[in-house]
Amino acid sequence: xxxxxxxxxxxxxxxxxxxxxxxxxxxxxxxxxxxxxxxxxxxxxxxxxxxxxxxxxxxxxxxxxxxxxxxxxxxxxxxxxxxxxxxxxxxxxxxxxxxxxxxxxxxxxxxxxxxxxxxxxxxxxxxxxxxxxxxxxxxxxxxxxxxxxxxxxxxxxxxxxxxxxxxxxxxxxxxxxxxxxxxxxxxxxxxxxxxxxxxxxxxxxxxxxxxxxxxxxxxxxxxxxxxxxxxxxxxxxxxxxxxxxxxxxxxxxxxxxx
Amino acid sequence: xxxxxxxxxxxxxxxxxxxxxxxxxxxxxxxxxxxxxxxxxxxxxxxxxxxxxxxxxxxxxxxxxxxxxxxxxxxxxxxxxxxxxxxxxxxxxxxxxxxxxxxxxxxxxxxxxxxxxxxxxxxxxxxxxxxxxxxxxxxxxxxxxxxxxxxxxxxxxxxxxxxxxxxxxxxxxxxxxxxxxxxxxxxxxxxxxxxxxxxxxxxxxxxxxxxxxxxxxxxxxxxxxxxxxxxxxxxxxxxxxxxxxxxxxxxxxxxxxx
Numbered sequence: 224x225x226x227x228x229x230x231x232x233x234x235x236x237x238x239x240x241x242x243x244x245x246x247x248x249x250x251x252x253x254x255x256x257x258x259x260x261x262x263x264x265x266x267x268x269x270x271x272x273x274x275x276x277x278x279x280x281x282x283x284x285x286x287x288x289x290x291x292x293x294x295x296x297x298x299x300x301x302x303x304x305x306x307x308x309x310x311x312x313x314x315x316x317x318x319x320x321x322x323x324x325x326x327x328x329x330x331x332x333x334x335x336x337x338x339x340x341x342x343x344x345x346x347x348x349x350x351x352x353x354x355x356x357x358x359x360x361x362x363x364x365x366x367x368x369x370x371x372x373x374x375x376x377x378x379x380x381x382x383x384x385x386x387x388x389x390x391x392x393x394x395x396x397x398x399x400x401x402x403x404x405x406x407x408x409x410x411x412x413x414x415x416x417x418x419x420x421x422x423x424x425x426x427x428x429x430x431x432x433x434x435x436x437x438x439x440x441x442x443x444x445x446x447x448x449x450x451x452x453x454x455x456x457x458x459x460x461x462x463x464x465x466x467x468x469x470x471x472x473x474x475x476x477x478x479x480x481x
Numbered sequence: 482x483x484x485x486x487x488x489x490x491x492x493x494x495x496x497x498x499x500x501x502x503x504x505x506x507x508x509x510x511x512x513x514x515x516x517x518x519x520x521x522x523x524x525x526x527x528x529x530x531x532x533x534x535x536x537x538x539x540x541x542x543x544x545x546x547x548x549x550x551x552x553x554x555x556x557x558x559x560x561x562x563x564x565x566x567x568x569x570x571x572x573x574x575x576x577x578x579x580x581x582x583x584x585x586x587x588x589x590x591x592x593x594x595x596x597x598x599x600x601x602x603x604x605x606x607x608x609x610x611x612x613x614x615x616x617x618x619x620x621x622x623x624x625x626x627x628x629x630x631x632x633x634x635x636x637x638x639x640x641x642x643x644x645x646x647x648x649x650x651x652x653x654x655x656x657x658x659x660x661x662x663x664x665x666x667x668x669x670x671x672x673x674x675x676x677x678x679x680x681x682x683x684x685x686x687x688x689x690x691x692x693x694x695x696x697x698x699x700x701x702x703x704x705x706x707x708x709x710x711x712x713x714x715x716x717x718x719x720x721x722x723x724x725x726x727x728x729x730x731x732x733x734x735x736x737x738x739x
Binding site: 243250251253256257276284287288289290305307312315317318319320322323324326327330337340392394398 | 501508511514534537545546547563565567571573574576580581583585587589591592595596598599650651656666
């Protein structure tokens, strides 16, 4: 039973949260920008009237978020700088929450497919010729005979990230990278399960070639369909999770079969 | 010039990072799950052989990531629990990095449109009748005469989040919520700029009705198109950023005009 005179939980705000809030406010209103140096821990302690450990806790959180970078050392270069490197922070966040089962692998694959569709379509409109050369060079490297699982997986990642960067949407590219990093362990198991490794390399490389060709030709719709099928089929081929497949009904249209 | 005997930068790992890594490892390998209680700070200090401040810094980072929840107080209920609440952490991360210009508003709108398209399409397949009732109730509330900007904005957010939750992709729903939170300040400015408020409420409400109807009818393709147009056109109507519009060429297909 709630009524107008019901008790309200008091949210206890801890000291480091006040420190965090003041730094965040200066970032949000533009007083602090990338490259700016924060006051030293000692100066923050004085300016804010809090303990050194509260300042340090706030700074550690901002470091973990990729917002500031600690410059260890002494003298003029010590202290922290505002940095702005979200990818690792995003990836750590997603990976841990995936492990806590808040996010399912299928959820993640589905979001990744959406982002990759969009990236491939936009890259088709915006990619420069050196982006295309880079994609083709990566495919050549992936087709080296006797390529190892680990090497292939890294080059494969770079192929997809190159498309995302060519689309010039930094958020989509960072999210894609973070989603990929978050499922790295899963992907390694998936690769290790493949029986016909040479056949898999050939199939994936053919698909990569078709995707690169569609982007080079500026055919965004085709590139989007190809990349969506490529990802969905990879998980179908390597995953034993039948439930995954059933969740792909929408994001993987069947009208175009490469 | 690099060669085989070139010096390698030594990455300095600080004590709290070791603590963080050990807790993260237990989450990643499943030894720690949502609801589990972590050892007290004092016990962690003893078990890991580190200072109390290092333990506390690691715990603060995990709290900021929505991974653990501090239970302040003494006795049996003190200490931290594994929680798993990613939304606020994601939103804070995105908002700060947006302020640091790593992400552009246009990037964010584009990613949001992709996620909303996918959510609307999947909700069309999976929504229950009470999801539909909820959507219609929200639309009715948004059409109350003399509704204030702030109230409308909140109900509007709830409408979109209801669609996302009905799609049963927790990651997509959390990302959408975080993206929305990250641009809250921008949206408030956008709403305040609207000259013909009643006209805007009518237009948005008509669009909401069409989206809800498409979802209720199970027409995923139509729902996806409608929601994409709805979002893109809102930004077009309220934003003075012409550059935004030019970036929507792909995600907002023109073939269906609601």
